[in-house]
Amino acid sequence: MTAHETTDGDREATAPSDGEWRIILNPVSGSGDHAERVESLAAERGYAVERTEEPGDAVEFAERAGREGAERVAACGGDGTIHNVVEGLGRADALDDVTFGVVPGGTGNDFATNVGIRDVEHAFELLESGDRRRIDLGVADGELFTNSCIAGLTAQTSSETSSDMKERFGTLAYVASGFKTVREFDPLHVELEVERDVAAQSTTWTGEALCILVGNARGFARGGGQANVEDGLFEVTIVNDMPTSKMLTEAAVQQFIGSDTENVTQLTGDELHVTGREGEDIEFSLDGEIREHRDLSMHVRPRALSVVVGDAYEPEPSDA
Numbered sequence: 001m002t003a004h005e006t007t008d009g010d011r012e013a014t015a016p017s018d019g020e021w022r023i024i025l026n027p028v029s030g031s032g033d034h035a036e037r038v039e040s041l042a043a044e045r046g047y048a049v050e051r052t053e054e055p056g057d058a059v060e061f062a063e064r065a066g067r068e069g070a071e072r073v074a075a076c077g078g079d080g081t082i083h084n085v086v087e088g089l090g091r092a093d094a095l096d097d098v099t100f101g102v103v104p105g106g107t108g109n110d111f112a113t114n115v116g117i118r119d120v121e122h123a124f125e126l127l128e129s130g131d132r133r134r135i136d137l138g139v140a141d142g143e144l145f146t147n148s149c150i151a152g153l154t155a156q157t158s159s160e161t162s163s164d165m166k167e168r169f170g171t172l173a174y175v176a177s178g179f180k181t182v183r184e185f186d187p188l189h190v191e192l193e194v195e196r197d198v199a200a201q202s203t204t205w206t207g208e209a210l211c212i213l214v215g216n217a218r219g220f221a222r223g224g225g226q227a228n229v230e231d232g233l234f235e236v237t238i239v240n241d242m243p244t245s246k247m248l249t250e251a252a253v254q255q256f257i258g259s260d261t262e263n264v265t266q267l268t269g270d271e272l273h274v275t276g277r278e279g280e281d282i283e284f285s286l287d288g289e290i291r292e293h294r295d296l297s298m299h300v301r302p303r304a305l306s307v308v309v310g311d312a313y314e315p316e317p318s319d320a
């Protein structure tokens with residue numbers, strides 16, 4: 001545990017005393033114009049920067065940093081870069097020993113926003129003196145994720161989502177862009193079991209879904225935004241398959257995801273199994289990285305990673 005970190009929910013203001021930061025930098029994420037600024041801010045502070053050169057580098061660099069015993073590792077890029085760095089730290093079995101920082105350099109920067117980090121300069125301030133919180137991580141078929149795991153419509157189209165759409169609609173961008181192509185979309189035929197260990201409850205949902213949205217740091221209900229990422233639970237939103245006429249506009253998307261309707265099922269749980277019913281692979285988006293699985297099991301790793309957060313981060317976001 002770092003000098004800064006708390007487990008009882010309180011924030012502490014003392015400066016971290018562990019080693020210097022190692023920043024794993026994706027120079028091509030977002031608009032690709034952040035790399036030099038980040039390198040110069042890092043140089044002023046004596047931080048090390050490793051630039052990725054190709055997909056896969058961020059996982060490799062983070063795994064190496066973990067194995068070398070680095071105590072402070074930051075990811076600079078978008079959600080995919082954060083995903084890859086956390087995955088690499090996990091592979092090195094270093095999650096318990098590292099403080100993780102985020103320098104936003106992506107398009108949507110959902111995770112950075114969810115932990116209260118506004119921009120590059122803000123991120124550097126926080127690396128020095130920001131609060132640390134232990135947050136939950138998700139695990140999907142052995143792969144770690146920070147923000148969300150999405151199956152269905154949104155996963156299928158997220159790689160096609162334009163930057164403009166992401167900037168305008170934020171967390172709803174995936175869904176909004178998906179709805180544009182909905183006529184060609186084949187609904188998911190799935191069985192989904194959500195378990196909630198605390199109350200020994202298990203709910204099984206079977207049917208045709210337009211998409212299944214599993215949020216760790218990111219919520220999908222009530223218009224999206226930061227979820228409770230310290231409660232050991234996923235927020236699960238299932239959007240039923242429904243006639244296209246019902247979901248043509250962006251306003252409709254907001255309405256469907258933003259409130260409980262007959263077309264939306266909201267559940268919470270710490271374990272979840274998605275099974276395709278037609279023997280076909282289902283596409284999943286893990287923090288924006290696309291994967292295919294026939295069946296997928298997910299579970300929460302509670303309070304698995306110490307993360308630098310900004311003041312806007314809420315340990316217990318209100319449900320309002």
Ligand SMILES: Nc1ncnc2c1ncn2[C@@H]1O[C@H](COP(=O)(O)OP(=O)(O)OP(=O)(O)O)[C@@H](O)[C@H]1O
Pocket residue numbers: 026027028029030031052053054055056057058077078079080081082084105106107108109110166288289
């Ligand atoms: N140097 C590189 N060249 C090409 N691809 C890279 C490089 N470094 C990382 N990647 C790939 O970039 C992807 C991550 O992009 P990331 O999600 O961080 O940015 P983004 O899509 O612009 O932002 P956001 O997810 O916030 O919208 C990963 O799939 C990763 O493998």
